[in-house]
Amino acid sequence: MSDTSTKQRTQTKLKTARPKLHKVILINDDYTPRDFVVKVLESVFRLGEPQAESIMMTAHQKGAAVIAVYTKEIAETKADEAIELSQQFGFPLMVTTEPEE
Numbered sequence: 001m002s003d004t005s006t007k008q009r010t011q012t013k014l015k016t017a018r019p020k021l022h023k024v025i026l027i028n029d030d031y032t033p034r035d036f037v038v039k040v041l042e043s044v045f046r047l048g049e050p051q052a053e054s055i056m057m058t059a060h061q062k063g064a065a066v067i068a069v070y071t072k073e074i075a076e077t078k079a080d081e082a083i084e085l086s087q088q089f090g091f092p093l094m095v096t097t098e099p100e101e
């Protein structure tokens with residue numbers, strides 16, 4: 001009798017390496033002009049104007065807003081670029097990052 005019906009066939013599940021994503025968060029302040037915030041969101045985060053306006057207004061009204069999520073390295077680089085650009089224009093705009101749950 002053949003034993004093929006009882007032979008054990010083990011499947012190893014291949015797991016995809018998923019890097020943890022980090023949120024980039026826009027923080028409201030009283031000094032950075034709204035139009036400048038929109039320009040930063042458009043140029044650093046490649047957002048379209050409607051989306052940039054929407055995120056800027058959310059931060060303006062609620063105190064903070066998630067701009068986007070990226071891998072840690074890219075999130076931190078983009079946050080730095082946004083802060084750097086704002087400082088060049090003398091504005092105190094703050095952008096932070098935090099790991100996603």
Ligand code: NFA
Pocket residue numbers: 026027028029030031032033034037056057059060093
């Ligand atoms: N609160 C700022 C203003 O009224 C606009 C702003 C929005 C700044 C979002 C920072 C972040 N000029």
